[in-house]
Amino acid sequence: MYGMINEAMRRLVTETSGEQVWSRIAARADTTEHFAMLHYYDDAITYDLVAAASIELEIPADDLLRGFGHYWSMRVGPENYRDILGATGTDVISVLTNLDEMHARIQDLYPDLRPPSFEVHAVDGSGIEVHYRSVREGLAPFVVGLLEGLGDLYGTPAVVTQVSQKTAAQPYDVFHVGLGT
Ligand code: HEM
Missing domain, CATH: 3.90.1520.10 (H-NOX domain)
Known part of the structure; x- marks a missing residue:
């Protein structure tokens, strides 16, 4: 999906849990921490970020x-x-x-x-x-x-x-x- 989706997720997590938590999520998902809004990234990156956030935040992915x-x-x-x-x-x-x-x-x-x-x-x-x-x-x-x-x-x-x-x-x-x- 376009980077704007992953960036919006970054914004939500950093606002609610802080930048360090987002760094851990990105590292766990094996991605960069920032995304170019107009660049198309593989959907797997978005799903991996959600899965990593679920583990780091201890909240079900859904x-x-x-x-x-x-x-x-x-x-x-x-x-x-x-x-x-x-x-x-x-x-x-x-x-x-x-x-x-x-x-x-x-x-x-x-x-x-x-x-x-x-x-x-x-x-x-x-x-x-x-x-x-x-x-x-x-x-x-x-x-x-x-x-x-x-x-x-x-x-x-x-x-x-x-x-x-x-x-x-x-x-x-x-x-x-x-x-x-
Ligand atoms: C406000 C302006 C909005 C913009 C600029 C926008 C833009 C986008 C973009 C860029 C994607 C990624 C698709 C891709 O990269 O292939 C997307 C996905 C999506 N959008 Fe929007 N969107 C907006 C509002 C909404 C609203 C209000 C809804 C529903 C109520 C919605 C529902 C969705 C859903 C469900 C997806 C996930 C892709 C999928 O289901 O396959 N969007 N949107």
């Missing part, structure tokens, strides 16, 4: 991914990509509805991008159903955190439940997102 998703929506998106996010939408549903278009638009800047794909299905008054497609495995907890973070960002706390996991017959994960006010 919990870390969920926390990282929340941090991305609440901090990285609004602070580093304010204009892009603002042009995508102004609430959870509009952002998710326009997200594929947004990831496609940034492909000019990130030509090797392999973005995810999101579909929003209106369910009923209790919330929406979100279909998430990716060429990658194991990122569902990251998506849960991203969705929860968007809920908090827009003042409509989201209760996110994974309804089903992708299979050969259904090539996407399904999440129910209950949106409060």
Whole structure:
């Protein structure tokens, strides 16, 4: 994935646990400590960093991914990509509805991008159903955190439940997102 993803992880860990902890995580993952935002790194580096952080911080990898998703929506998106996010939408549903278009638009800047794909299905008054497609495995907890973070960002706390996991017959994960006010 692009270095901006690993850099955002570095920022989260250094903010919450300090630079020394990040140094240990990078050493354990056998990577550099810093990443060039516009350089494409092998996905294995990102997964190795999560696995190393899980050991160093003694937190399950899925919990870390969920926390990282929340941090991305609440901090990285609004602070580093304010204009892009603002042009995508102004609430959870509009952002998710326009997200594929947004990831496609940034492909000019990130030509090797392999973005995810999101579909929003209106369910009923209790919330929406979100279909998430990716060429990658194991990122569902990251998506849960991203969705929860968007809920908090827009003042409509989201209760996110994974309804089903992708299979050969259904090539996407399904999440129910209950949106409060
Ligand atoms: C705010 C601006 C955003 C920017 C600039 C951005 C950009 C990116 C980039 C560069 C990647 C790495 C993909 C790759 O290197 O191949 C990525 C991955 C991803 N993005 Fe975004 N993104 C943004 C917001 C969001 C939001 C709001 C969501 C969901 C609610 C989201 C969902 C994802 C997911 C799940 C991935 C992981 C890749 C995968 O699932 O295969 N992004 N994004």
